[in-house]
Amino acid sequence: MSTPEADRHGGGFASDVWVTFVRWTIKSVRNPFVLVVSLVQPIIFLVLFTQVFGGVATAAIEGISYETYLVPAIVIQVALVAAATSGIGLVNDIETGMFEKILVSPMNRTAVFLGKTLAEVVRIVVQVVIVLGLGVLLGAEIETGIAGAIAIAAICVVFSVWFTAFSNVLAVVTRDEESTIIGANLLQLPLLFVSSAFLPLPALPDWIRTVATFNPITYGVDAARAVMLGEDTMTVIEVTRFGGMWDTLVPALAVLVGLALTFGSVAVYAIGRAASADVR
Numbered sequence: 001m002s003t004p005e006a007d008r009h010g011g012g013f014a015s016d017v018w019v020t021f022v023r024w025t026i027k028s029v030r031n032p033f034v035l036v037v038s039l040v041q042p043i044i045f046l047v048l049f050t051q052v053f054g055g056v057a058t059a060a061i062e063g064i065s066y067e068t069y070l071v072p073a074i075v076i077q078v079a080l081v082a083a084a085t086s087g088i089g090l091v092n093d094i095e096t097g098m099f100e101k102i103l104v105s106p107m108n109r110t111a112v113f114l115g116k117t118l119a120e121v122v123r124i125v126v127q128v129v130i131v132l133g134l135g136v137l138l139g140a141e142i143e144t145g146i147a148g149a150i151a152i153a154a155i156c157v158v159f160s161v162w163f164t165a166f167s168n169v170l171a172v173v174t175r176d177e178e179s180t181i182i183g184a185n186l187l188q189l190p191l192l193f194v195s196s197a198f199l200p201l202p203a204l205p206d207w208i209r210t211v212a213t214f215n216p217i218t219y220g221v222d223a224a225r226a227v228m229l230g231e232d233t234m235t236v237i238e239v240t241r242f243g244g245m246w247d248t249l250v251p252a253l254a255v256l257v258g259l260a261l262t263f264g265s266v267a268v269y270a271i272g273r274a275a276s277a278d279v280r
Contacts, residue, residue, distance in 0.1 A: 020115025072224035087167030
């Protein structure tokens with residue numbers, strides 16, 4: 001039973017999250033073009049890299065196929081591309097006036113961001129499952145089985161939060177679809193290529209190894225690859241305390257969760273500032 005207090009505050013935090021989640025999920029279902037388009041680039045990378053560079057890259061990788069090595073990088077790319085489109089949806093809301101209506105409502109700003117992010121998470125999980133299935137068809141092996149596939153999807157979700165927040169901050173700051181797309185895309189490919197995504201770091205120039213240490217993609221890829229292979233694959237931090245793949249997962253997830261909290265807080269702050277400015 002609702003109370004006057006709850007009615008004044010939009011039904012509570014959980015209700016605000018749920019309403020926002022449902023709204024953005026319905027928008028995704030009604031516009032499957034975004035889902036398809038955000039899958040195209042990663043699938044092209046997966047097919048082309050395995051077919052064109054597989055023979056050369058295998059020489060730099062010991063004990064596993066290039067398909068198995070590459071799939072963790074591609075699922076992280078899926079999360080990255082999907083997260084980048086999050087800001088585009090927000091710009092659309094701004095242009096249609098929906099964003100301003102939400103700002104003047106009693107809905108909790110954190111709940112608005114969280115609900116939208118959860119809707120993106122559902123889309124990312126669907127896409128990751130598709131890419132993992134395609135990777136297995138191409139010859140990749142998930143040593144940790146079904147549990148490992150679920151864990152990889154979870155890692156992609158954790159990884160996506162920081163870039164989803166970044167994309168939404170761009171949308172709030174620029175309020176322009178083209179600027180948001182350019183800003184997000186400006187980071188995607190450079191970050192991918194200066195990480196451990198496509199080749200082992202020892203096979204790359206020294207300056208790339210240095211940049212990779214501070215690159216979030218390195219931690220996402222290494223974590224997904226550790227689960228894929230069932231062993232320690234961390235390339236930039238030496239940890240031996242936990243044993244096996246946990247020597248990769250614990251530090252990598254600590255970095256990714258820290259980034260998610262930091263960028264998420266910035267996104268909530270940016271939405272709050274936008275609310276104050278628009279209400280005035």
